[in-house]
Amino acid sequence: MTEAGADLLIVDDNRVNRLLLARSVELLGYRASMAENGRAAMDMLRERRFDLMLLDIEMPEMDGFEVLEAIKLAPALQDLPVIVTSSVEGVDNIVRCIDLGADDYLPKPVNPVLLKARLSSSLEKKRLRDEQATLLKRFATNEVVQDLQKTGFRLGGRRVHATILFCDIRGFTAISERQSPEDTIELLNIYYTLMFEAIDHHSGIVTLMIGDGLMVLFGAPKPLENPAASAVAAAQDMLAIVEQFNLEQAAAAKPEIRLGIGIATGEVVAGFAGTKQRATYTCIGDKVNLASRLEQHTKRVSRPILIDDATRAAVGPEHPCESLGAVDFDGFSRSVAVFAVGSQ
Template identity: 35%
Template sequence: MPTTPPLRLLPERVSVARHDLRNALGEILGFAELIAEEAADLGQAQLVAELPVLQHATEEILKRLGQTLTLENLANHPDASDELGRTLQRFSQTTDDTVTALHARCAQLPSRPFLDDLQRISASARRLSNRAPELLAEMFAPVVPTLAELETVSVPPGDSGETTFFRKPAGPAATTADGENTAFITRAEVRPPATGTILVVDDTESNRALLTRRLSREGFTVAVAEHGRRALDLLRRHAFDLVLLDIMMPEIDGHQVLTAMKADPALRHIPVIMISGLDDLDTLVRCIEGGAEDYLTKPFDPVLLRARIGACLDKKRLRDREREHLAVIDEQRRRADELLHVILPHSIAVELKATNVVQPRHHPHVAVLFSDVVGFTAYCEQHPATEVLVHLQALVRAFEEIAARHGLEKIKTIGDAFMATAGLIEPVANPALHAVRAGLEMVQAARSLRSGWEIHIGVHSGPVISGVVGQRKYLFDVWGDTVNTASRMCGLAGRGELCVSEHTWRELAADCTGVSAGTFPVKGKGDLQVFRVETSR
């Protein structure tokens, strides 16, 4: 006579049984608590007086389930699962009887309160009764089936892309989120309310409904996703402050969703609380190591749920504030860098940022250009300030563009005077020629502007010293006899003329045409011959 092979305990099946049975019991307990709270809010606690007894019985069953469905207990007492199954059957029948009586009582009232929630409790009790024998028996099955064979979950196919966000009902008598309390929001259009926007991800509809009701009562805005793909889609399209993420789901489970979120720079800052009927340490550790903020087992204690969510949202708000402050600092640093490059030549700005100091430099051969507006002081006295500034801005902008085209570095403006150099920052073959060609173009540009101003220009070449002065306001400048002489040449030039010293003319004679303007006494230099440059070849 053949013998029945011994059954071996399958740890993964024990986890599934514990998860699914705790889920069903959690739904019964959660909706019973909601009904009791809302009945108290409405002053109708006596209407559902049996619920505290049901709540206590559910809590006792949960304790017993936790004690029975451990690997050690089942290995030593395999018959304990049979006794647990009979207990669950009796509990399911008692629950269904209690709910039937409450349903009949509530249906007689004009407002017909709590009927939907009572039906959910009844459905959970029936599912518990139907699934418990199968789940408990499969803990000892000789062959380990796949998760897909264990439980087929129906995912609603209608994924239209629209998202329903549930908010706390407007009136105390409302028990569901109706159309007026439902909204569709996007990341760019509406900021989440102060209490926070939460995404609930669970493949079981009753779990989603329970959490939605619970969180809406607390004042949170809630959206739901029935599977992992939908959750990731919603997270990329809307702004959420927190995700409550179930672990055991088809297609993409909670661990995979968590990994995808933490790998996405746009989503990694959103805190995640993992929710599951699994209460083993390995699962908890894996979730925390994967980046979850916290871990909650079903059924939820409302006070603990509120505390954990509050703590996560508080930390997120602090992190968001830190990110905003860092963004402001980065923007201020960027603007400071831009301003620094406006004030200083690029290479000088880089040196100042890197070392916090700019070493003074001696340049053996640089051309210095000065330009000045003829009669500028009298013009200022005869015209409005805004008009003067508009014309001066147009002139300086034109000179900056000309200087850049000819390889000159603008040093500064002093009133209507414009100062630039050639060969200072970037070496050029003939600094004086670059400066003169830029100066001749500046004369023509000034005449073409609406102001009709005439300018005179002076150029001199020779050694200079450069450096940065000031601490509160940086100024890059050049000094030396070459600078002073260029300024004197500008003062000696007539209306629309460009004058250079004899020393500089020797560097220009092969490439320019010009005439001697005569010999003039120059302070600190004695008599100097001055040349007026007319064209450049």
């Protein structure tokens, strides 16, 4: 959206007011659509995207206050700038509009100089918010972005029941040594694209990327009904996608890749760690360490997906598992029951 070509929705039950206001904003270089009451406006907002709304208060069927309340309850509309244009007088009414989320208030008859200034200011604020949201989504998942927008940024975490998945390309160092750095980067970018597709599909979020290694969290910040089942299903999809990718690699005489995946389930602390200047959404706990140990153990047992007992209990019979017995991992005082999951 460029400010000069912004799409504005004018909501007013008075036809003359609608037409005059539409002419004013079009002379300023904006595009204008019109609605005769609040109910019609809400229908239009659900059907298409607008950059700003000019809203009257006193209207039949659904007045301006009710429209502001409806917008406040609709996540998809909460970033829509609203300028109230009304003949309703009194500070209380103006305060009520602002409390309900309106960005500004212009009394009728609308002064054209003020209208130009308020439109320019509100659209500039929206542009900056949109740029910020785009930047956030480039460095964080949608779930983390939504959590930031809902609760704001703060260092610290909360205890959650979640599942952690670690994934790594087997023999990646050897692959890197056999090809140019440019080819290695391209392979990594393709790998990330494929893995993110499977992870996103099952509502996981990548919290760490180190070379060819990925750490994925299921169950936070967005709760999942069964994070363990989501993680195992994602892991199986990751293997299936890589299998298809390897067919293309073999046909092009390029290196094929193999994955090792470790999954553990239990209580972790999830939240933002770092400083106010630089932080990341992550989680900590012994289950994180266990998932990492399980991923490393796939090299020793030559099985692509290993899970702990808590994950096995949560996934149920729909994901058949084979017991590999108890394993002593570094940093754990007790042996851990390990299970291998077959691919779908």
